[in-house]
Amino acid sequence: MYSRRRFQWAMLAPVILLLIGLTVFPFIYTVSSSFTDHYYLAGDSKQFIGIANYKRLLQDQLFLQAIWNTVKFMLLAVSIETALGLAIALLVESMRRGTKVLRVSLLIPSLLPPVTVALIWQMMLSNHNGIINHLLGWFGAGPFNFLMDVNLAFRTILFIDIWQWTPFAFLLLYAALQAVPRSQYEAARVDGAGKLNIFTHITLPNIIPTLLLVILLRTIDTFRLFDKVNILTGGGPANSTMTVTQYIYRHGVFNLQVGYGAAASVIMVALVLAFTVFYIKRSIGGSEQDGHR
Numbered sequence: 001m002y003s004r005r006r007f008q009w010a011m012l013a014p015v016i017l018l019l020i021g022l023t024v025f026p027f028i029y030t031v032s033s034s035f036t037d038h039y040y041l042a043g044d045s046k047q048f049i050g051i052a053n054y055k056r057l058l059q060d061q062l063f064l065q066a067i068w069n070t071v072k073f074m075l076l077a078v079s080i081e082t083a084l085g086l087a088i089a090l091l092v093e094s095m096r097r098g099t100k101v102l103r104v105s106l107l108i109p110s111l112l113p114p115v116t117v118a119l120i121w122q123m124m125l126s127n128h129n130g131i132i133n134h135l136l137g138w139f140g141a142g143p144f145n146f147l148m149d150v151n152l153a154f155r156t157i158l159f160i161d162i163w164q165w166t167p168f169a170f171l172l173l174y175a176a177l178q179a180v181p182r183s184q185y186e187a188a189r190v191d192g193a194g195k196l197n198i199f200t201h202i203t204l205p206n207i208i209p210t211l212l213l214v215i216l217l218r219t220i221d222t223f224r225l226f227d228k229v230n231i232l233t234g235g236g237p238a239n240s241t242m243t244v245t246q247y248i249y250r251h252g253v254f255n256l257q258v259g260y261g262a263a264a265s266v267i268m269v270a271l272v273l274a275f276t277v278f279y280i281k282r283s284i285g286g287s288e289q290d291g292h293r
Contacts, residue, residue, distance in 0.1 A: 014159050025222045032154050034263035040256035051117065053263035064246040068153055068269070069154070073243065074222040074275075080141045082214055084162070085169025089163070090203075092170075110167040114227035121160050122147070122232055129192055150240050157228050164222070177203070178209035211223050224253045244268045 034053055038046035057063050087105065092099055109117070124131050127145040136142040144158045163213070184202045204211075226245040229235060235242035235250065244264065252261015 030033065030265055031260045033259050034266050036259045038257075038259035038262075041260050046259065049259075052257065053260050054267070055262055056260070057267065062239060062242065063244075063247055066242045066244050067267075069241065070223060070225070070243045070245075071271075073154070073158060073161075074219055076158055077165070077222045078215055078218045081166045081169050081218055082160050085171075086167045086173050086207075086211070087212065087217070088166070088170045089174040089177055090199075092174060106167045106170055108167075109164045110171075112164070115231065117160065117164050118228045119229040119238065125156065148237050150237050153233050153237055153241050155231060158227060160232075161222070169218065172210055172214050173207060173245060176207040180206045212279060215277065217277050220272055223268065223275070224276070244271075 009238070033046075035048055035050060036046040037049050037052075038278060088130050092102055092106075095102070112120075124148040125133075127133055127143045127148075133143040136144070144152060146152050180203060184206075188198050188202055224245055225243050226249065228241050229241050229246050230249065233241045235246045245268070248264045248268065251257045251264065
């Protein structure tokens with residue numbers, strides 16, 4: 001038994017060391033750097049300054065705006081993507097023909113890398129020769145500067161994110177719908193239940209765990225939004241699309257203010273953890289209530 005445990009630990013050691021090197025050490029380094037005035041070009045001449053970076057962040061209106069933009073984007077994107085994903089899943093699940101082709105077609109956007117998606121939409125949304133403005137011109141509208149208009153830039157990135165990640169929500173929710181026992185539907189129809197009652201009393205309770213999982217995964221992912229913003233708008237115009245990750249990149253990477261950028265990263269991680277814990281507690285609480293029932 002002892003030799004078997006030694007063999008198991010020996011096999012796990014490379015993975016454990018890799019995880020420590022890629023997660024634990026960077027996290028500790030980031031937290032420790034957030035309490036210093038570390039500037040990359042100054043080398044090792046960094047001094048401990050306590051919570052000065054955090055005070056500066058909380059007094060920076062641009063950082064507060066970046067948090068608000070990120071939270072607003074997260075709430076809108078997650079709610080719309082989840083609702084659309086569920087609606088499409090219900091539609092496809094009710095179809096009898098063409099579901100295989102439709103399922104594959106719907107998943108294409110989520111299979112593309114975010115950078116590729118951003119570059120494709122950047123060309124399509126060009127106010128000079130983009131196909132979107134060209135089509136709108138047929139109806140006497142435009143051209144619109146989708147990516148440089150204060151009133152349109154945020155909505156445009158939101159639309160692109162919804163276009164790309166609604167299929168992800170659809171895939172998980174469609175799989176959950178397939179797992180709902182058909183006997184429950186048959187019993188409800190025998191009792192004369194309508195479609196709305198069937199959905200609220202049978203379908204929804206059965207897919208709630210998957211629904212919460214979709215919300216959790218998309219919440220974490222939208223908080224890390226960077227690729228689309230960095231390529232399409234760079235945080236502009238007038239910082240209307242500035243996100244926390246874009247703010248961290250601007251100060252921590254572009255301006256080489258490592259300590260200040262690290263403090264902003266710690267705050268972002270804390271916000272993500274707060275939302276994650278909230279959803280996990282809601283999920284566990286909902287599961288326990290269903291168990292008591």
